[in-house]
Amino acid sequence: MASAPDRRVARLLAAYEACELSDLARSAVTTGGSLLDDAAQVLRAALRYAEAAAAAARVEGAGWDDIGAALGMAPERARERFAAAEERLRAAADPDPVAGGWWRHHARRDPDELAADLADWVRRNPS
Template identity: 45%
Template sequence: MADEDYTDAARARLAMAYEACELAGLARGAVPIGEDELHPDGTARSPGAVLADAAHVLRAAQRFFEAAAVCERLGGASWQLIGDVLGVDARTARARFAVAESCFREEPRSPGEVSATGALDGAGWWRAYAAGNPLEAARDLDDWVLRHEDGDDGLGPAPVSGGLARSRKWIAPHGS
């Protein structure tokens, strides 16, 4: 079965997994305090650096939030359900996430489409990579999860790729 056989809902869940990975990495990076980060009195040697790091985490959290909404939509959730979960009406939920859903649906799905998009950076690069190679991208996330396993039991060897749903295509019975 080819990579492009993954359902849109599975691709959206993979995109959400990536955004969660990015968010976790950024948040995790903010935990250590470097030996030369602070003056002896505890003040920052680089004023604004901590706030800039927090802003990166916040932007990553917003991307994760949008990816979660897109994942829910492609999984069949109505705007009403999304609004109910967020404590807003369906119209507000749609206004907040419809562009993200539309952008996801228009993302390239094959290596040929990806190469036509030109140079990509950051999350755009990963989205293009995942569009052309979803199984490989999922396996990269498998490796990340297993490297960062903190006592989680029962993840198995494929904690991301093992759960991705593929399209169900009708195959004619032999001899038909």
């Protein structure tokens, strides 16, 4: 099992992806843009969030059966789909910056600052 800071970073990265997903979904409601383009952006963000959540769950000790059950898929399918995300998280590899990868570096470099940024986002975006 990972150390506490690694679990915290994993949680922060998942929270960042949730913020991105929320922002994209909100803008899809209010824009006059292309419905399909908006849906594609929201779907990609949702997949990034699912990857970050699965990787965080693995870092916290969850098994593939737990992840599969939570996401409505077989454990083997969950492993096939999300193992690479877990590997990237554990290896501290930065993914494509277009997909928000700079946050991964930011979370590892200064998790307290990222936590404060996310808390500020929550205050600015009440449910």
